[in-house]
Amino acid sequence: MTFLYFDPGLGAMIVQAVVAAAAGILLFSKNVMYKVKSFFGLVKEKKDTYDSIDIEEEDTNTDDKKN
Amino acid sequence: MTKKTDAHQASFRDPSGYMFYDGKTLRRAIKPIYFPQYNKLKESGFFKNLISNDLLIPHEETSVSSEEIILTPEEIPFITNPYEWSFEQYKHAALHTLKIQKYALSKGFILKDASAYNITFHKGKPVFIDTLSFDFYEEGTPWRAYKQFITHFFGPLVLAKYHGTEVFKMMQTHIDGIPVKLISSLLPTRTKLSSVIYPNIHLLAKMENKHSEDYKAETKIATLSKKAQENIIESLYDYIKGMTLKEASEWGNYYDKTNYDEAAFEAKKTLIKEWIKPLAPQKLIDVGGNDGTFARTVIDSVPQIIVTDIDSNAVDYNYKQLQKNKETNMLPFVCDVLQPAPGIGFNNAERNSLIERLSDYAPDVTMALALIHHITLSGNVPFEKSASFFASFSKNLIIEFPTREDSWAQSLLVRKREFINHFDFYNEAEFEKGYLQYFTLEKKETVKGTKRLLYLLKNKNHEG
Structure with a gap:
């Protein structure tokens, strides 16, 4: 076990299994809905200025001495 | 070995390392307990990728020894909480x-x-x-x-x-x-x-x-x-x-509600622009700057601009605008001048008070437009006290004074009802008396088409 300098909360550690299950179902159904909606051309563009969760990858195998 | 003048007050929770001041430069020391993680993060290109995606603050490796590794992160001029x-x-x-x-x-x-x-x-x-x-x-x-x-x-x-x-x-x-x-x-x-x-x-x-x-x-x-x-x-x-x-929808367009017309609005903008130009500020703060409309008149010539407002929706609107325009030199945040953020956490020092942060930041120009009547009439803060507040961090102060005849000052005064006489001090002469204790008068002009005066004041302690 790596060291820990604050209490993560035991309940919080246990609850994640349930949270993940709920999230899994939700994401799956959203995905299905998205496919259905886009089939009927109902997908709306989001206005938020923050981009997607995924990061653009460059070559990650080089070291970063410059930084 | 890097000289450590002062440990950062907020940096003690994580045993992996800590921040410290080397003179005026903020650096980060990493302790051996974190070396394996640090080396892997660095060698795998993880840091590099986060930095090139603008997700993590860039840093330079300043020194490496078996006892500690020192990093120097890019400086952040002003921390908001x-x-x-x-x-x-x-x-x-x-x-x-x-x-x-x-x-x-x-x-x-x-x-x-x-x-x-x-x-x-x-x-x-x-x-x-x-x-x-x-x-x-x-x-x-x-x-x-x-x-x-x-x-x-x-x-x-x-x-x-x-x-x-x-x-x-x-x-x-x-x-x-x-x-x-x-x-x-x-x-x-x-x-x-x-x-x-x-x-x-x-x-x-x-x-x-x-x-x-x-x-x-x-x-x-x-x-x-x-x-x-x-x-x-x-x-x-x-x-x-x-x-x-x-x-969000409640934020009515503030500038549609102003008590002066388009021409006066433009006159105010021009005046501000003219006054700021010869001062050539590096850092400017607009206190009570709403959605940044007036600060934006000088956005191309001032490298760092802070705009605060009490109204979270106005700050939100400003933030959305700067994201849309891809402006990188403006920082909006929420601030109530009558109750600025205090120092909090252990020793009341983990997160600095707004006053401390502002005086460290030391803006070259402070703007306070359409604000003094709120401070004085809504907050009951005497002129001398608000002058001392602005003097604690400002070199040059551009302050707008709506006279008693201004419709907004009028409406604030009328709301005092039977106590209206207690606010007889709200006038040009008293304002100048209070502010000239801390500042010298550089310029004074009436904004065309309004009952408002615009002052350019210079802090007495910053002369020379």
């Missing part, structure tokens, strides 16, 4: 944290903490500033910063959705986030039907309550697959991204 953010800013800070955690997970790392203080706003965007917040991912372990993410980010955001952004100020009294139980009890019952809010808040509160007395750490922690953890992160991300504020 979570209780000073608008809704959209808070939202982006949360999304930023999740984005980094998802990426870290894909590279075999985790964010070991998810404190809102690990994010600040720099160059118009949120940026992660705690370079040592990463650790190795151990297969099958749940995210240990999960609860912190809920108490620092998700909880406050959901509360703001139902109760307004005033809720963010609760972060001032709870430096480690709003307790889950409290968040749960403050939310309307119908949130128990939400498939995201129920498990992440109500169920979490229940579980935390149930297991709070497990002193011997006997209960076995269930394993959680990487995919399951990704699901948690993604569902939180989707939910937060879609959040909007009810009160």
Whole structure:
């Protein structure tokens, strides 16, 4: 076990299994809905200025001495 | 060996390292306990990738020895704290944290903490500033910063959705986030039907309550697959991204409500531009600057601009505008001049008070337009006291004084009803008497077409 300098909360550690299950179902159904909606051309563009969760990858195998 | 003049007051919670001042430069020391993580993060290109994606503050390796590694991060001119953010800013800070955690997970790392203080706003965007917040991912372990993410980010955001952004100020009294139980009890019952809010808040509160007395750490922690953890992160991300504020629509266009016409508005802009130009400021702050309209008149010539306002919606509007225009030299945040953010945390020194931060920042020009009548008439602050407040951090002060004849000053005065005579001091002569104790008068002009005076004052302590 790596060291820990604050209490993560035991309940919080246990609850994640349930949270993940709920999230899994939700994401799956959203995905299905998205496919259905886009089939009927109902997908709306989001206005938020923050981009997607995924990061653009460059070559990650080089070291970063410059930084 | 780097000379350490002063340890940073906020840097003691994490044993991996600490921040310190080397003269005026802020540096980061890494202790040997964190060397394995640091080397792996560096050699795998993880840091490099986060930095090139503008997610993590860039740093340089200053020195390496077997006792410590010293990093020098890029300087951030002004740190804002979570209780000073608008809704959209808070939202982006949360999304930023999740984005980094998802990426870290894909590279075999985790964010070991998810404190809102690990994010600040720099160059118009949120940026992660705690370079040592990463650790190795151990297969099958749940995210240990999960609860912190809920108490620092998700909880406050959901509360703001139902109760307004005033809720963010609760972060001032709870430096480690709003307790889950409290968040749960403050939310309307119908949130128990939400498939995201129920498990992440109500169920979490229940579980935390149930297991709070497990002193011997006997209960076995269930394993959680990487995919399951990704699901948690993604569902939180989707939910937060879609959040909007009810009160957002209430922000009527302030400048449509001004008591002067378009020509006067332009005259004020021109005057400000003319006065600022010869001062050639590097740093400018507009206190009570609404959505940044007046600060934007000089945005091309001033490298750093701060715009504060008491109205979270105006700050939000400003933040959206600067994201849209891709402006990198403006920093908006929420600030009530009558009650600026105090120093909080251990020794009252973990997070600096606004006054301390402002005097460290030392702006070359301070603007206070359409503000003094609020400070004086709504806040009952005598001229001498508000003058001393501005003098504590300003070199040059551009201040607008709506005279008694101005319709807004009138309306504030009328509301005093039978006490109106107590405010006879609200006049040009008394204003000048108060302010000229701390400042010298450089320029004074009436804004064309209005009952307002514009002053350019110079701080007596900054002459020479």
